[in-house]
Amino acid sequence: MPKITINGRDLEFEKGQTILQVALDHEIEIPHYCYHPGLSIVANCRICLAEVHAPNPKTGELEAIPKLMPTCQTACGEGQVVYTDSPKSIANQKAVMEYLLINHPVDCPVCDQAGECHLQDYSYQYGRSESRFQEEKIKQPKKDVGHHVLLYSDRCIMCTRCVRFTREITGTGELMVEGRGAKEQIDIFPGLPLNNELSANVIDICPVGALLDKDFLFQQRVWFLTKTPSIDGITASGDNISIEHNKGVIYRLKPRTNVDVNKWWITDEVRYGWKFIHREDRLRLPIIKGEDAFSDGEAPLAYATAYETVNEKMRAAKRPALLVSPMLSCEDAYLLASYAMGVNPQTVLAVGPVPTSGQDKSFPGGFTLYAEKAPNARGVRRVLGKFAKNVLEFSAFEEALKKDAAIDALLLTGNYPSDWVTPGFTQAIDAQRGRFVALIDTLPTALTARADVVIPGATWAEKSGTFENAKGRLQAFARAIEPRDYCKGESQIALDLISLNGGEDAPNRRSDASSIRAQMASEHGLSEFAALVEPTSHEEEVQADMELVEL
Numbered sequence: 037m038p039k040i041t042i043n044g045r046d047l048e049f050e051k052g053q054t055i056l057q058v059a060l061d062h063e064i065e066i067p068h069y070c071y072h073p074g075l076s077i078v079a080n081c082r083i084c085l086a087e088v089h090a091p092n093p094k095t096g097e098l099e100a101i102p103k104l105m106p107t108c109q110t111a112c113g114e115g116q117v118v119y120t121d122s123p124k125s126i127a128n129q130k131a132v133m134e135y136l137l138i139n140h141p142v143d144c145p146v147c148d149q150a151g152e153c154h155l156q157d158y159s160y161q162y163g164r165s166e167s168r169f170q171e172e173k174i175k176q177p178k179k180d181v182g183h184h185v186l187l188y189s190d191r192c193i194m195c196t197r198c199v200r201f202t203r204e205i206t207g208t209g210e211l212m213v214e215g216r217g218a219k220e221q222i223d224i225f226p227g228l229p230l231n232n233e234l235s236a237n238v239i240d241i242c243p244v245g246a247l248l249d250k251d252f253l254f255q256q257r258v259w260f261l262t263k264t265p266s267i268d269g270i271t272a273s274g275d276n277i278s279i280e281h282n283k284g285v286i287y288r289l290k291p292r293t294n295v296d297v298n299k300w301w302i303t304d305e306v307r308y309g310w311k312f313i314h315r316e317d318r319l320r321l322p323i324i325k326g327e328d329a330f331s332d333g334e335a336p337l338a339y340a341t342a343y344e345t346v347n348e349k350m351r352a353a354k355r356p357a358l359l360v361s362p363m364l365s366c367e368d369a370y371l372l373a374s375y376a377m378g379v380n381p382q383t384v385l386a387v388g389p390v391p392t393s394g395q396d397k398s399f400p401g402g403f404t405l406y407a408e409k410a411p412n413a414r415g416v417r418r419v420l421g422k423f424a425k426n427v428l429e430f431s432a433f434e435e436a437l438k439k440d441a442a443i444d445a446l447l448l449t450g451n452y453p454s455d456w457v458t459p460g461f462t463q464a465i466d467a468q469r470g471r472f473v474a475l476i477d478t479l480p481t482a483l484t485a486r487a488d489v490v491i492p493g494a495t496w497a498e499k500s501g502t503f504e505n506a507k508g509r510l511q512a513f514a515r516a517i518e519p520r521d522y523c524k525g526e527s528q529i530a531l532d533l534i535s536l537n538g539g540e541d542a543p544n545r546r547s548d549a550s551s552i553r554a555q556m557a558s559e560h561g562l563s564e565f566a567a568l569v570e571p572t573s574h575e576e577e578v579q580a581d582m583e584l585v586e587l
């Protein structure tokens with residue numbers, strides 16, 4: 037492979053790679069603002085300029101290129117020698133930083149971007165300690181540019197990443213550069229606010245605090261946030277995300293780069309779709325129909341009573357049925373099916389309703405918004421298919437409930453971000469009198485009052501597991517926060533029921549996604565789960581830099 041030398045290090049490169057790309061691949065830091073791997077290269081910020089020496093094609097002698105070259109735009113060449121830390125390169129970095137800060141308000145203490153701002157970071161590394169600018173700074177306005185995005189114009193460094201995003205990735209072109217020189221600013225076209233389905237990605241790619249998230253505004257300093265790697269838990273995209281949280285509270289979701297799945301982006305739907313996790317009315321303790329509500333101190337009793345009732349009714353049933361929601365993980369589906377089939381090998385297995393909205397939508401930048409609003413319909417089908425030949429889809433399950441009086445005990449799971457129970461479903465359940473209904477769910481629905489036993493489940497952010505996305509890709513995710521109050525993950529609930537039903541598992545066995553996957557692979561021929569590696573706190577989780585201590 038051809039080689040280039042950057043700051044004394046000999047590095048291999050592939051044809052077409054730029055100096056900056058090779059440097060970043062080898063963790064050599066070159067400051068950059070306008071370059072983003074997902075966007076076209078414009079080389080307008082000029083901070084990445086470096087001294088480049090290249091072999092003369094005629095003599096083969098190494099010669100310095102007379103002017104500094106933009107490393108983001110300059111292709112690597114065999115034998116090139118690059119210095120990003122030479123006096124000339126450093127002088128340029130300092131000059132660019134001074135220029136960018138001339139009209140900047142330097143209001144870091146009140147800026148949401150503080151702590152993750154490239155201007156702030158580079159200012160420490162490459163900037164001057166004090167400003168030589170004595171004149172009055174030009175003030176630029178704050179603008180409300182869309183449903184989710186605020187623009188603080190005077191913090192903008194005109195890198196144009198946001199403009200290129202709306203032109204190249206979404207193809208919607210809402211943003212533009214208006215004006216000239218020091219008065220240049222980003223704006224929306226009149227009557228065309230930034231409201232496309234991917235709009236909030238401009239907040240992530242803005243290297244400074246100019247584009248900010250209305251939802252996160254002044255909510256939390258970023259150094260208090262722990263970032264847990266996860267997977268989209270509300271649509272079939274399988275988008276790689278990072279759940280950012282502090283003391284059990286989620287504050288925001290961000291995309292994680294996966295060039296094969298979501299590249300650098302997520303939809304606004306995924307970004308803001310987690311709010312149901314902290315809804316006040318979350319189910320938080322088991323409920324037994326006809327009995328007084330359990331108090332907080334009675335949680336162990338509540339679970340023991342709920343489990344005994346469910347297990348007794350499932351065992352006594354002529355033909356039990358299990359409905360596994362496509363919102364649950366593959367591990368949840370596996371353990372629930374293991375329990376239900378252990379109780380009665382004739383148990384009817386079915387997949388819960390798979391919500392959809394519109395059609396899949398592809399954007400010019402190669403990103404797809406999926407119409408299917410459940411993360412794991414394929415994974416649930418894959419797992420249940422190992423337990424029974426005939427796994428019913430939801431409509432067929434409703435029909436079976438209407439016609440088959442032998443189905444007399446139901447174990448149902450929900451875990452949807454909004455109400456999922458249709459009047460038709462409750463009618464189908466009550467088509468045969470006296471059916472026992474056990475419900476594992478997270479939010480109250482019409483079924484909560486109808487169910488004989490309700491057990492509070494945990495959302496995907498509160499447990500670990502695996503989802504299979506719309507393209508059949510299996511991806512493991514880690515638990516970000518503890519389950520709310522007394523809620524339990526569905527895998528744990530299933531393990532507790534398996535223990536009660538006399539399974540080999542010792543009582544109090546804790547659910548652990550990776551060991552469940554190993555069991556799935558060895559005992560049920562689901563070998564594809566063996567190789568999945570769950571990102572854990574030791575591997576990929578980024579801990580908060582600081583903890584807030586109340587005095």
Ligand code: SF4
Binds near residue numbers: 194199222246
């Ligand atoms: S608003 Fe942010 S992303 Fe857009 S040009 Fe300004 S600095 Fe760049």
Ligand code: FES
Binds near residue numbers: 067083
């Ligand atoms: S990153 Fe190279 S000019 Fe902006």
